[in-house]
Amino acid sequence: MRSKKSNHYHNKIPPFRPDPEHWTRKGPHGWKAKVAYETEDDACEYLQLHPKIVAQGYRAYQCKVCQKWHIGHFAE
Numbered sequence: 001m002r003s004k005k006s007n008h009y010h011n012k013i014p015p016f017r018p019d020p021e022h023w024t025r026k027g028p029h030g031w032k033a034k035v036a037y038e039t040e041d042d043a044c045e046y047l048q049l050h051p052k053i054v055a056q057g058y059r060a061y062q063c064k065v066c067q068k069w070h071i072g073h074f075a076e
Contacts (some may be wrong), residue, residue: 022065024072036068043069 023031037043043060047053053071063070 019065022063034070034072036066036070040069043071
């Protein structure tokens, strides 16, 4: 009989790289979906409330994965 450890998946990094347009790195072993805004106006309103991230080069863009608006460094 084989032990349970032999069936353990040792490589914790997934074999694929999520699309950075929709996902952001959570840490060395995880990803999370970016905050989605229904309209461009909602995303721009958030940017107006946070001028420091605008100074860092963040901008609103429409995601090709979910068709909603995200804020990030995504370059087309």
